[in-house]
Amino acid sequence: MSIRPIVLHPDPRLKAVAKPIVAIDDALRRLAQDMLETMYDAPGIGLAAPQVGQMIRLIVMDCAKDRETPRPLALVNPEVVWRSEEEIPHEEGCLSIPEHFAEVTRPAEVKVTWTDLDGTPRQERFTGLWAVCVQHEIDHLNGKLFIDYLGPIKRGVITRKMEKLKRDLARDKPAPKGPEAARL
Numbered sequence: 001m002s003i004r005p006i007v008l009h010p011d012p013r014l015k016a017v018a019k020p021i022v023a024i025d026d027a028l029r030r031l032a033q034d035m036l037e038t039m040y041d042a043p044g045i046g047l048a049a050p051q052v053g054q055m056i057r058l059i060v061m062d063c064a065k066d067r068e069t070p071r072p073l074a075l076v077n078p079e080v081v082w083r084s085e086e087e088i089p090h091e092e093g094c095l096s097i098p099e100h101f102a103e104v105t106r107p108a109e110v111k112v113t114w115t116d117l118d119g120t121p122r123q124e125r126f127t128g129l130w131a132v133c134v135q136h137e138i139d140h141l142n143g144k145l146f147i148d149y150l151g152p153i154k155r156g157v158i159t160r161k162m163e164k165l166k167r168d169l170a171r172d173k174p175a176p177k178g179p180e181a182a183r184l
């Protein structure tokens with residue numbers, strides 16, 4: 001396993017639609033393990049393949065509150081097939097947009113279908129932080145970021161700050177690290 005570099009906003013790979021996965025093989029399982037390791041290391045609770053530059057429909061997440069009992073999930077070709085009418089606001093962040101957080105309102109519960117790394121079709125109804133996270137990660141597969149839910153002014157401010165961060169990083173300044181819970 002290895003930790004992969006995370007693609008930072010703004011980047012065209014974070015705006016593109018990822019391709020469906022047609023074969024579940026060892027290379028895909030290795031990528032999923034790398035993504036989980038990268039996510040835990042960041043630290044974060046979710047990561048989508050485009051965030052490590054792989055333009056395929058794979059996400060990983062672990063929203064278990066207790067880090068002593070982790071629940072790593074890897075979802076191949078995940079799809080939201082049902083959304084609750086009830087919506088909840090949640091303060092979101094993103095490993096591709098470090099140090100920026102904003103409230104996003106999404107359905108409180110979703111039913112998601114996917115294929116697991118053994119090729120078995122799965123489905124689950126997600127609530128709470130799991131529901132927030134799975135919707136945020138599936139958005140990544142469709143080239144959508146949480147800042148796309150904000151107004152153009154707020155989004156522009158964040159994007160300009162991120163452009164500056166990327167210039168600073170290119171000059172080798174260390175990136176700031178933030179609270180773990182909201183980083184998806």
Ligand SMILES: [Zn+2]
Pocket residue numbers: 093094095096136140184
């Ligand atoms: Zn994200």
